[in-house]
Every structure is written in structure tokens, then in C-alpha cells.
Amino acid sequence: SSSHDQLAEHRPAAAPLMGCSNAKAAGTQESDRQSGGSTVVKSVRFADDDPLLDKDPSAIDNTAGPEAQKSEAVTLEVGREPEKVLAKLELKDFQPEASVLERGPEVTVAAEPPQTRPPWCRLFLVVFSCTVACGVLPGQSVFVALFSDAGVFSSSCEDGKPGCKAQFLMLTGVFQTGASVSQALLAPVGLFFDGWGARLSGTVGVALCTAGLLTIWLSVLGALGGHDSSTSGLFALGMVVCDFGSMMNSFCIMGLIWHFPAHQALILTTSTASYQASSFVPLVMKLMMRWAGITFSSCLLVYTAVIYICWVLVPTQAEYFKQAKLVLGMPLPKPPKQVRVCHMMGRALAVLRQNTGDHIASGLALTLAFVLPTFFCSLAAPYGEALFGKKADGDRLATMLAMLNGIVGLTVSPFVGGLVDRFGLSALVSTLLVSYTVAAATCGVPNWTAQWLCCVALVLFQGLMFLFLGRYVLLYSPPNRFGAVNGAYIMFVMLMSVPATFGGMSLTAILPDGVEAYRQPMLGFGVIGSLGLLLYSFYFSRHPPPECPILLPDDEAELSRNFGCNTLEEVMHVTGVTPQQRLVKMLATTDPEVMKDLIRRIDTDKMMEMMAQRPLEDVAVMMEQGTDEDFEEDEEAEVGKEQGAGRAAEEKPLLVSDTPQTEASDSDSLAAPETPGERGTPDAPAGSAGVGRIKALSDRYIALVSAGDKVGLRAYLLEENTDDMWLSMLDIEERLPKAEQAKLDKAFNKLMPGAEFAKLMRERSELRSLVQKIMKHELDKKIAFARRKRT
CATH class of the missing domain: 1.20.1250.20 (MFS general substrate transporter like domains)
Incomplete structure (x- = not known):
């Protein structure tokens, strides 16, 4: 089902004011400005061989000294007080007042997460479960003979003995009815996969398949006991339930498609092949019944083990989206909460x-x-x-x-x-x-x-x-x-x-x-x-x-909204992909390389230009239609993985951006903090980006979100200067480790979901500029990740 294989929607609500939980250093601009007596960041430089630069000389600071230019790591140089930096290497128990530290070892770029091997054994067991739980339809040529010998529908024969033409026609009619009904329900089954995920839909499918087979078995017992005329109705009911369950179960393999990014064609064809391979199931059951003396009801106990395999090994919906995010560098759009x-x-x-x-x-x-x-x-x-x-x-x-x-x-x-x-x-x-x-x-x-x-x-x-x-x-x-x-x-x-x-x-x-x-x-x-x-x-x-x-108007709007645009013509302008046929094919594919290539082509400056031309109401509606929060299980698993795998490299960079910027502005650099005032009482006028004020705003924001103060957070968003809130977001991103940022992100999303933030933006239109900065910042990081994966 491709409804779950498209590019991510960039939702400001999902990346709140401090929401840079994926921050990794790629560098920022040269800034030699100093204001008054405040200490400022002098420069943050790329390594000369950093692949994110793509060998663009304009992104390299040529004004720095030769020693800094030859450095193989991203470094921080500070103006008047070189013993102080703005990045803290490890903050397990965050203290807002402890963000200014003595210079420690040089901060280096974190390495790429290790590439894990595809889980082939897991795929084999999932394919086995899908093959066994494909119902009776693939092996109907053998099953019809088995059920005929058991006496199902033998009451339709004139002499009441099995094997007549009328009995075979009745069995065939039931098989075809079950096949037609299950195929007709294929579209709703795909929607169940989108809403429930592979594990739940697959497990429910196996359970329904088992229930259908048990119902069929009851009809077989009735036929063997001479009560076929009373129990034959159970056979038709069981056939429909069994075939419908097999359709649901067939989506199990699709849950592993992002675990095998280089073998997606194999996964797709394996899903079809498992259905045909299930023709061997009745042959195996026949051999077991003949050679080992096992009854048909005992053979059905195998499906209990299949249910367990599906529940344990088939990926959950959270794991599916998490793996797609690891492969693509950005999340897939979440499915709708209501299946209409x-x-x-x-x-x-x-x-x-x-x-x-x-x-x-x-x-x-x-x-x-x-x-x-x-x-x-x-x-x-x-x-x-x-x-x-x-x-x-x-x-x-x-x-x-x-x-x-x-x-x-x-x-x-x-x-x-x-x-x-x-x-x-x-x-x-x-x-x-x-x-x-x-x-x-x-x-x-x-x-x-x-x-x-x-x-x-x-x-x-x-x-x-x-x-x-x-x-x-x-x-x-x-x-x-x-x-x-x-x-x-x-x-x-x-x-x-x-x-x-x-x-x-x-x-x-x-x-x-x-x-x-x-x-x-x-x-x-x-x-x-x-x-x-x-x-x-x-x-x-x-x-x-x-x-x-041929796209319907609302389909074109839905596909374009992922890029902050109204039409595919605007998406072509943002991505540089022409003609439109090529763009639609790239949007329809599940090939991770094609999808990452499309992500790398996004020009965030052009994207923001398109968004700036849209009415405020359009932006608000886009936020309301977006998912309010990501799967908590997904985020917790990812954070836990990074905490476990990253202990060998705990000194992770906490810099501002993932992509280089060519110009500096007063709102893009952070001054080193002086002695802060009381929390929530800035010691610089609004809009001046004073160090003490920015830090006070950061501390106030953290306190409001951590305490769950929705009223205070609302006042914060409606009253504070938007440029200062943007700088406080960058400050928090530098000071907090990723695990703390993820927790703060979740807390913010619960307090201020997309619909609530859209109402605030309608009250205060200045929040739109803040939203667009956040979107660009997050998207720049994801594009940088995609470029890094390419190299």
C-alpha cells in the first residue's frame, strides 16, 4: 500500500520552538561582530573534507587562519574569552544556569550510525508465517478433494455419498464466493494496514484465518458425523472469514520493506510469491495426516505458532516509520487517525x-x-x-x-x-x-x-x-x-x-x-x-x-502541501525536477535512493518563498491538517538507541545548523552569556538579542513546558519577540542533549498541538515568520543528512 511511502510533511507543530532533536554539526557562518562588551562566537568552521560542503568554495570561511582552515574537525573559536564555549558536551541532568563551561576537549562531528545488516532470518520467518496463513484458496485444487472426501456438502448428492458432481460444484461455488468477497475487500484491508501497522493488521489477519479454519473444521466434523446438512453453512462462513484474514495477513511482509532498502523489489515480489508458495501447505498437511497419523484439527494448531511469530517478529507501526526515517533521513507522513x-x-x-x-x-x-x-x-x-x-x-x-x-x-x-x-x-x-x-x-x-x-x-x-x-x-x-x-x-x-x-x-x-x-x-x-x-x-x-x-485537484494539493506549495508547478520550482511526469513518478516510488534524491533537490530558500506568498490561513490550515505528534514509541526507541550506541562517542556537537549559511545577521549569532538575571526577567530590551535575555527566555520556556503550564506557554508565544524566541530555540538546541530535547519536544506537542498553534498564529500573524524559520531549519538538517548518506 503506497499511501504510507511518500515524503514527509514538514509540520511546525511537530518541531516546536526548541525542536532540533536531530542537530548535528555541519557548520555555520563567519561572524566577527562584537557588540559592546559582550563576548560573541567568532566562527564555526567546516572540516575541509566535509561531504556536506559538496566542494562549494563559497561555503568555506577563507578569512580564517591557515591552521583553522586545515582542521579536520568542526571547532568553536571564541572572541575575548577563549576558555568559554557555548556547547556542553554532556548534560545528563540539565541545569539551565550551567551552560557556560570551561573549554574541554575539541568538539568533533559525530560519526554516522553503524549500518546494520538486513534481518534475513526475521524476513524468512515472516514469509513462512504469511505462507502458512494464506488460507485455503491458493491450494484449492487439493483442498476441494480433501473436503469432498470428508463429506462436506455430501448432502447435495442424491445418494448422500461424497464424490458426486453436485458436491464439487457446491464446494467450487463456496471457494469462488470467498475469493470474490476477499478480493472485493482488498481496499479496506490496505487502509487497516495504514491505520494499524503491519504487526497488528498481520496478527489480526492470522487470527481471523485461524478462526475461519476452525469454523471450517467444525463443518468437517459435522460432515464426518453425518450432520452435513446442518453444518455445511459453517463451511461457507469459515471460507469468507479465512480468505479475508489471509488478505490482511498478506501485508505482514510489507512491514519490512524499509529494513531492506536495497532489496525492495525482492520484498514486493516475495509478498506475491508467498501466496503462490502456500499451495504447498495442503500437500504438507496431507503428508502429515497420512504418514504421522495427525488429525486435521491437530494441523490447525500450527497456526497458533504463526500468530506468535507475527506478534513478535512483524514490525510495529512505530518501527516501520522509525526505519523509514533512518533510511531516508526524514519521516514519512503519518497515516490519518480516522479511516474514512x-x-x-x-x-x-x-x-x-x-x-x-x-x-x-x-x-x-x-x-x-x-x-x-x-x-x-x-x-x-x-x-x-x-x-x-x-x-x-x-x-x-x-x-x-x-x-x-x-x-x-x-x-x-x-x-x-x-x-x-x-x-x-x-x-x-x-x-x-x-x-x-x-x-x-x-x-x-x-x-x-x-x-x-x-x-x-x-x-x-x-x-x-x-x-x-x-x-x-x-x-x-x-x-x-x-x-x-x-x-x-x-x-x-x-x-x-x-x-x-x-x-x-x-x-x-x-x-x-x-x-x-x-x-x-x-x-x-x-x-x-x-x-x-x-x-x-x-x-x-x-x-x-x-x-x-491525471490528478484530482485535492490530490495535487495534498502532494504539494508536503513541500509547502499549492501546485505541482510550484513543487517543480522548489525541487528543480522537470517535467511533471518525472516528479509524479519520483513521488510514487518506494525506492529510497530516488526519494533521497528528491529530498536533496529541495531548495529551502525557494520553498520559503512559496510559503511566504501563501495566505496566512493556508499556513494555519496546513498545520491543523498535519499530525499533532509523532509516535512516542518511535522517538523513545530512537533516543534509546542513540544513548546506547553513542556512549563511545559522547562528545557530540551541539551547534546551530546542519547546513552552511553564507551571510551573517544579528539574529543568527548568539552572544556568550553574562550573569543572568532572575528567570523570566530579561536583562536586555526586547529584540536586541542580548545574551542574558536570550538565556532567560530559554530558561523560561524550559520551565513552562516542563511544568505543563499551557497558559504561561500561550502568553510566552503571544507576547515575546519572535526574533528572540528564534534565538532562544537555537540556544536550547546548543545547550540540551538530544535526549532532553526529545522529551521537551513531546511535552510541547502535548501542550500546543498543531491546531492550537494555528489558532495562536491567527491571533498573532508575526508567529508566521517564526514558523517558517523553524521549518527551514529542520528541513535543512534533513537535507544535509540525505546528502551525507549519499557520500
Whole structure:
């Protein structure tokens, strides 16, 4: 689901006045100004080989002495009192009055966090759990025979004995109903993933799958006890619940996509391959029941272990966003707190209406072609028996189909995505036509070689069709609505195929018993499906998908708001990415290198120019729509990790900015503090940026937030000079260690969420300039991090 793979929204509320919790030294400007008798910071310099400079000579201080220019570390040089610095190396118990220290060892730039190895073992266990908990649909060719032998729906047979055509048709109808309902609910399942995260949605999915299987087991027990007519209804209920749970569980693997930034294509194809590989599950269960004497109910106990694996190993929503932030250098946008299914589906249908002709053509072709694979897979056992004359032959055909489904899923599916990227979607359409035609031509031949070829072609077609569905929708859907649009389109195809599937089963029921009752509907579906795909291939060649999706006005506004802009034209100006098609593709990708490249292209000066042109109300609304606070678990985990991993390098820089600035101004340098006055009583006039006043403001702010004084904090924001508040933010950033800043950030967000801050900004328009400075400051640091990761 890509609704959770886009660039971060830059929300001032999430980065409050002191909110520079990710501060790392990259340098700031030369400042030789001294005012009165106050001591000032003379310079903060980059190392000559610092990668953040990108070898830009204008960012290097050429006025400094040769020894300073050759330094390999960022240093602080102080004017009149060299024994004092503004940065404290370690402040475990912060004391506001103790920010002026004797000079200690030279402050150096903190090293990059160590690169961790991808958790391959964890991925294997998660894939195993998804494979086991994919329900009964992937292995339906074998499951139908197992349930038939158990006597489910045997009451539909005239003599009450299992194995008749009517029983197989009833089982097939239930399987197809469960598949259609679960596919139709794919879009809401994607929304559950966005709102709950991979662990909760995956665990609930496994639990539902287990509950569905237990319900099916109860119906099996009833059939074995001779009560099939009373318990067969449980089978239909269990099938729908089981298939819906398997759809929810299928998102488990997506929770690890940011743990494997260099293998995201593998993760995506593995998710599809695990579904096909689950065809082996009924075969394994059959062997266990035959060789070890294990009952079917005992086999279901395995799902209890799968539930535990999902709960322990699948990433939580907080871990998902934390890992994405570590990879990209900036957070992904948080999902909406309220999942409005009807609204999302309405907007998805509005997107599909933009290219109605293309979707009708592709939808009808896929609907006609989808019937043969589902019909053949569901009726493989009785068709094999009728085709070759023995019940063992029916079991052989069903087993061969299940094994080929798993083998193709494990060996072919992981590589198909790369081939499609290389040769294009038109080549995929041609491959669909060829594989389907082969299956249609061989499905009725009473020869094992022909049936083997038919099974391979059908399995390949099913895998390629679902790949086509995802890639096709990606070309028509805005990146922020891919999950809902994909679900709506698949729902359209699945629901359209239901009448054709049940029509074929009705024809089989009417025809006399024998092979022709199965072969004639299959051949009819094969001819109609091949003709539909052939016509669509011609249509596709003459009407290729658009180079860029047609965006709805609110979609364009949502994508642009992440960059502080109103339209994508403005985003192109801010990022320098042209044409618009390229920009939309970069916004839609989950490739971390592409996303970081887009982040590195952001020109924060141009971004602030765009924001300055927007009405105040637009900025306030943007803050109200943003997430009020980040996940606390995410922040606590990240802070804890830094505290644990950073003890070997405790002397971390606490400088002002992550990016170089070319000019100095009175509001951009901090004077060294003199003896402060009473807390909250500045000893310099407002706006003068006096050292004592700035420190007093910093102490007052810390005291208000720490005490949870919302009234006092409101007065502080409405009354104090905005330039002085900006300087106090920088002062706090220098004085507080990151762990303390994170705690203060959380406390501020609880006291003053985005909606509250927007109300204050409407009362005092001067706060807008403060907001824009904070946004630029935070964004500059994130861009610097992305550039550093590139080097």
C-alpha cells in the first residue's frame, strides 16, 4: 500500500520552538561582530573534507587562519574569552544556569550510525508465517478433494455419498464466493494496514484465518458425523472469514520493506510469491495426516505458532516509520487517525473515472480471462477423474497443479518484476495472451504432458495477471491514493467475473455427467478469454497508459502541501525536477535512493518563498491538517538507541545548523552569556538579542513546558519577540542533549498541538515568520543528512 511511502510533511507543530532533536554539526557562518562588551562566537568552521560542503568554495570561511582552515574537525573559536564555549558536551541532568563551561576537549562531528545488516532470518520467518496463513484458496485444487472426501456438502448428492458432481460444484461455488468477497475487500484491508501497522493488521489477519479454519473444521466434523446438512453453512462462513484474514495477513511482509532498502523489489515480489508458495501447505498437511497419523484439527494448531511469530517478529507501526526515517533521513507522513473508507473509495472511483475507456477495456479483458483459471483450479480433481477415468488421476492432477503453483511462485515470480521494468507493460500484455492461449489450447487434451503444460501456463498467467493489475493501476493512480484505487479496480474485476464463473458452473450442472460437462465450459471460457486478451492487446498498443496520472485537484494539493506549495508547478520550482511526469513518478516510488534524491533537490530558500506568498490561513490550515505528534514509541526507541550506541562517542556537537549559511545577521549569532538575571526577567530590551535575555527566555520556556503550564506557554508565544524566541530555540538546541530535547519536544506537542498553534498564529500573524524559520531549519538538517548518506 503506497499511501504510507511518500515524503514527509514538514509540520511546525511537530518541531516546536526548541525542536532540533536531530542537530548535528555541519557548520555555520563567519561572524566577527562584537557588540559592546559582550563576548560573541567568532566562527564555526567546516572540516575541509566535509561531504556536506559538496566542494562549494563559497561555503568555506577563507578569512580564517591557515591552521583553522586545515582542521579536520568542526571547532568553536571564541572572541575575548577563549576558555568559554557555548556547547556542553554532556548534560545528563540539565541545569539551565550551567551552560557556560570551561573549554574541554575539541568538539568533533559525530560519526554516522553503524549500518546494520538486513534481518534475513526475521524476513524468512515472516514469509513462512504469511505462507502458512494464506488460507485455503491458493491450494484449492487439493483442498476441494480433501473436503469432498470428508463429506462436506455430501448432502447435495442424491445418494448422500461424497464424490458426486453436485458436491464439487457446491464446494467450487463456496471457494469462488470467498475469493470474490476477499478480493472485493482488498481496499479496506490496505487502509487497516495504514491505520494499524503491519504487526497488528498481520496478527489480526492470522487470527481471523485461524478462526475461519476452525469454523471450517467444525463443518468437517459435522460432515464426518453425518450432520452435513446442518453444518455445511459453517463451511461457507469459515471460507469468507479465512480468505479475508489471509488478505490482511498478506501485508505482514510489507512491514519490512524499509529494513531492506536495497532489496525492495525482492520484498514486493516475495509478498506475491508467498501466496503462490502456500499451495504447498495442503500437500504438507496431507503428508502429515497420512504418514504421522495427525488429525486435521491437530494441523490447525500450527497456526497458533504463526500468530506468535507475527506478534513478535512483524514490525510495529512505530518501527516501520522509525526505519523509514533512518533510511531516508526524514519521516514519512503519518497515516490519518480516522479511516474514512467511504470517502477514500469515493475518491478512488473519481480517479478511475478520469480514464473510463481504458479501465473498461482492461477490466472486461481480465474479467473474461480470469474465469478459466479459477474454474480449472477449483475443479481440477473431478475434471482429472473424468478426463482420465480414475479417482487417483484426479488427485494427481490436483496435486500437480498445487505443486506447480508453488514452484512457479518461488522460482519465477521474484524475477518477473525486474523483467517488466526492463521490457515494459506491453510485453507483459503479450505474455498474458500467449500463456492464456496455451492453457486454453491444452486444457481439454487427455494427455499428461498437455495437462502439465496447461497447469504451467495457468499458474504463470495468474501470477502475471496480478502483477499486471498492480503495475497498471500505478500508471493511472496518484501516489497518495494507490492503495484505494488498486483495491477499487480489483474489486471491479473480481465482481465482474463472478457471474461468468457461476454461469460456467451452472452449465456444468446442466450437462450430463462425464468429461464434457467440464471440458465444454473450459473450452468456451478459453476461446472467449483469448479473444478478449487479443482485442485488448490491440487496444493497448493504440491507447497506451498516460505518462503521468491525471490528478484530482485535492490530490495535487495534498502532494504539494508536503513541500509547502499549492501546485505541482510550484513543487517543480522548489525541487528543480522537470517535467511533471518525472516528479509524479519520483513521488510514487518506494525506492529510497530516488526519494533521497528528491529530498536533496529541495531548495529551502525557494520553498520559503512559496510559503511566504501563501495566505496566512493556508499556513494555519496546513498545520491543523498535519499530525499533532509523532509516535512516542518511535522517538523513545530512537533516543534509546542513540544513548546506547553513542556512549563511545559522547562528545557530540551541539551547534546551530546542519547546513552552511553564507551571510551573517544579528539574529543568527548568539552572544556568550553574562550573569543572568532572575528567570523570566530579561536583562536586555526586547529584540536586541542580548545574551542574558536570550538565556532567560530559554530558561523560561524550559520551565513552562516542563511544568505543563499551557497558559504561561500561550502568553510566552503571544507576547515575546519572535526574533528572540528564534534565538532562544537555537540556544536550547546548543545547550540540551538530544535526549532532553526529545522529551521537551513531546511535552510541547502535548501542550500546543498543531491546531492550537494555528489558532495562536491567527491571533498573532508575526508567529508566521517564526514558523517558517523553524521549518527551514529542520528541513535543512534533513537535507544535509540525505546528502551525507549519499557520500
